[in-house]
Amino acid sequence: MGIPTRPTRDLRRSAPLLALGLLVCCLSIVRPDRAAGAAVEVLFLSPAQATPLFGTVDLAVNVRSDEAIVKVVFKVDGKPAGELKKPPFRVQWDVGQENVPHHVEVVATTVSGATAAAELTSPAVVVNEEISVALRTLFVTVSGSDGKRVLDLTRDDFRVLDNGVEQKLVTFERGEVPFNAVLLLDTSESMRGARIEASRAGVHSFLAGMKDVDEASLVLFSDRLLAATPFHNDRKPLEAVLAKTDALGGTAINDHLYLALKLLDGQVGRGVIVLFSDGTDVQSVLSMQEVLWKERRSQSLIYWLQLNEEGSRRTSISSAWRDFAANDREFRDLQRAVIESGGRIEGIASIGGVEGAFKEILSELRDQYVLGFYPSHARHDGKWHEVQIKVAGHGGVHVRARGGYVDY
Amino acid sequence: MQNDALRKRESAFRPFLTCSLALVCLVGALGVPGPGAVRADVPQPQDFGGRVDPATFDIPAIQQAYRKILARWASGARGEAVNDLKALERGVIGADGKGRDKLWKAEIQAVRELEEAQHETLLPVMVLHQESYAAYREVHNPFLSLHARNLTRSLAEVYAARGATEGAKISAARVLTSLGSYIQEAALTDLAAELYARSLELDPVNEVALLGLGALFEKSGRYPSAIGYLTRLVKAHPGQAEGKLRLALSLERNPVGSEIGGHAPAAEIKRLLRELIAGDSPGWVRNLAYEELAVRYSRDGEQEKAEAVLKEGITKFPNEPRLYIELASVLERRGQWGAAAQMAEKVQSLPLGAEESARFRYSRWGPEALFALRASLRETSDARLALLSQALGTVKVAG
Numbered sequence: 001m002g003i004p005t006r007p008t009r010d011l012r013r014s015a016p017l018l019a020l021g022l023l024v025c026c027l028s029i030v031r032p033d034r035a036a037g038a039a040v041e042v043l044f045l046s047p048a049q050a051t052p053l054f055g056t057v058d059l060a061v062n063v064r065s066d067e068a069i070v071k072v073v074f075k076v077d078g079k080p081a082g083e084l085k086k087p088p089f090r091v092q093w094d095v096g097q098e099n100v101p102h103h104v105e106v107v108a109t110t111v112s113g114a115t116a117a118a119e120l121t122s123p124a125v126v127v128n129e130e131i132s133v134a135l136r137t138l139f140v141t142v143s144g145s146d147g148k149r150v151l152d153l154t155r156d157d158f159r160v161l162d163n164g165v166e167q168k169l170v171t172f173e174r175g176e177v178p179f180n181a182v183l184l185l186d187t188s189e190s191m192r193g194a195r196i197e198a199s200r201a202g203v204h205s206f207l208a209g210m211k212d213v214d215e216a217s218l219v220l221f222s223d224r225l226l227a228a229t230p231f232h233n234d235r236k237p238l239e240a241v242l243a244k245t246d247a248l249g250g251t252a253i254n255d256h257l258y259l260a261l262k263l264l265d266g267q268v269g270r271g272v273i274v275l276f277s278d279g280t281d282v283q284s285v286l287s288m289q290e291v292l293w294k295e296r297r298s299q300s301l302i303y304w305l306q307l308n309e310e311g312s313r314r315t316s317i318s319s320a321w322r323d324f325a326a327n328d329r330e331f332r333d334l335q336r337a338v339i340e341s342g343g344r345i346e347g348i349a350s351i352g353g354v355e356g357a358f359k360e361i362l363s364e365l366r367d368q369y370v371l372g373f374y375p376s377h378a379r380h381d382g383k384w385h386e387v388q389i390k391v392a393g394h395g396g397v398h399v400r401a402r403g404g405y406v407d408y
Numbered sequence: 409m410q411n412d413a414l415r416k417r418e419s420a421f422r423p424f425l426t427c428s429l430a431l432v433c434l435v436g437a438l439g440v441p442g443p444g445a446v447r448a449d450v451p452q453p454q455d456f457g458g459r460v461d462p463a464t465f466d467i468p469a470i471q472q473a474y475r476k477i478l479a480r481w482a483s484g485a486r487g488e489a490v491n492d493l494k495a496l497e498r499g500v501i502g503a504d505g506k507g508r509d510k511l512w513k514a515e516i517q518a519v520r521e522l523e524e525a526q527h528e529t530l531l532p533v534m535v536l537h538q539e540s541y542a543a544y545r546e547v548h549n550p551f552l553s554l555h556a557r558n559l560t561r562s563l564a565e566v567y568a569a570r571g572a573t574e575g576a577k578i579s580a581a582r583v584l585t586s587l588g589s590y591i592q593e594a595a596l597t598d599l600a601a602e603l604y605a606r607s608l609e610l611d612p613v614n615e616v617a618l619l620g621l622g623a624l625f626e627k628s629g630r631y632p633s634a635i636g637y638l639t640r641l642v643k644a645h646p647g648q649a650e651g652k653l654r655l656a657l658s659l660e661r662n663p664v665g666s667e668i669g670g671h672a673p674a675a676e677i678k679r680l681l682r683e684l685i686a687g688d689s690p691g692w693v694r695n696l697a698y699e700e701l702a703v704r705y706s707r708d709g710e711q712e713k714a715e716a717v718l719k720e721g722i723t724k725f726p727n728e729p730r731l732y733i734e735l736a737s738v739l740e741r742r743g744q745w746g747a748a749a750q751m752a753e754k755v756q757s758l759p760l761g762a763e764e765s766a767r768f769r770y771s772r773w774g775p776e777a778l779f780a781l782r783a784s785l786r787e788t789s790d791a792r793l794a795l796l797s798q799a800l801g802t803v804k805v806a807g
Contacts, residue, residue: 245761250771322629
């Protein structure tokens, strides 16, 4: 599992290029080799070009060859970082916390002895107060008055206000922006039987609908963590984990939602959490306020598929860990975290609706607009910035996106 | 005085009382089809050595079968005795509860004869009925549970009243506490609380009853009451680790925030949790003490101390994912993003899901002290089996 360590706070402020490169995989210097009669090519999937590197980083390449690959060797700053004999060609390497350039070289060798290499040099972060602003990325869902999503908007249709001040959009995309999803599934005792089967079907649909560039991790929890997989594009290992998991124990949403947000910190690209649960938190050590604190410093979207087969309003509970008022507060804070993230809460009245709900999230992700801006009045003072998005000339549309961010 | 105490208990558990009263009313008001019909769920003739269906037994026949079961119990054949008692009572009471008065009269009368012959025979008899109550929780017939519960409780009261010794009171309190624990597991919290409270009248330092009442009040969010019982518990049993933990957490949540024992709650909470960490408490208690002490430090803005506590906790419980998750959160609060990410990453490489979490263990009732209490009760009861056997012989001759 690749979780690149974040740079320190000050360095991150000063890394606009890092954010600009978020959604782009890069082809760096490539040295194909046809000398031995084979066509071989090495392409970097990670890290992205011009990305400063800190801590443990994912190094990943795609090797194209018309014959079998016998090995792929990774080197970082001249030191061996790993050797793989079969795909996926991905290793992790700790480059440390120093703000220095790093040189990554990957050499692939085919069965006939042909080789090809790719290399890149990551930059150090330029500490310059004049450009010390991080790109803010907004994932925006726009719906018409009929509930259908509006897909024909252009950059000029959007106005983004940061604490009421209009911002200049520097990036604009729609549709096929890759994502990393954490499928965060409640497998507590109450999910036993048909519910966990429905959960499996939903996950299956979601994974089947992913594109080659999308990745997902499966985090299964009850009162404890039952499984946490690396991010994969291949759905088989994920489905295998889910297939062998039993439903047992209590429910601890907060701790595992925090973990999901943390796992997405290390991923490049759009981060999405799909929480599927039929209950409320009982056993977490972290309060939802702690998770909300984290959520406000994240750019991930949280979707909450809330299975409520009884169809009735939620009833208050008192538990060994919290009284009625505290449990109610936890529930409200979870709702708040989901809404603030720009995701949504989907109530599911019957298990027959679970699979469709997963599919609908996937469809929504495909239809999102991705807007980026550099805040014009960033102060890094830890204060909350409210973000509003307006769509000009399209009356009656509903716009949903992250409601703000902490300026840090 | 006793009525006042009972009223207070009922008032404290009024939300739970409704369900229990409803059950009792239901039991009393259910319609009654005629007796004697052989149903699929009553014991068949072969269950009683080829004899007839127990639903057709008259009181002497029930008593005869009951005495045989008691003799089997007295001989040490525990499992067989409980199974036979279940079959007899199930057959006599029936699915509709029609035979419950007949069964009550028959068994009470038989026990009274034994008690007159030898008072101490009551103890093994009530332990048998308590065990049948535990077995009836798996059987969906409320009449059987009600019968076993009421009989056990009545016998315990008689034993305490006529025994007139401290030992008799303590043993009766243990029976009531053990029964209360079974009832607490079945989530009949008002009734469990009532039994615990009665146990404490008989034995004011009954460890499990104090812990049970503390846990019940804690679970219902009535922290001042929980603190009262748990403070008594810790004072009487200083080594009661679970009680100490529940006391610390009840103090943590208590909105009143009054001073306890001259210490500010925050200081007392930390002291209790540190004691648990340093002591030889059960692993799940120490694990939670680490987690909760870190929470307390975080709330007080002492993130550095929270980090140190969690790191120490990880050295003691290196496979506990929650400690890493909590540490990641603390580190992130301190601006240590990279270290926080490493903690999250570490979680993925741990062996996961093999055991219930300490926090889940805290949510369910089942203290170690209860097992000790039941073992002690059984030992005391076993010491009286010979008396029971002897009394049965006497009664049979007299009969």
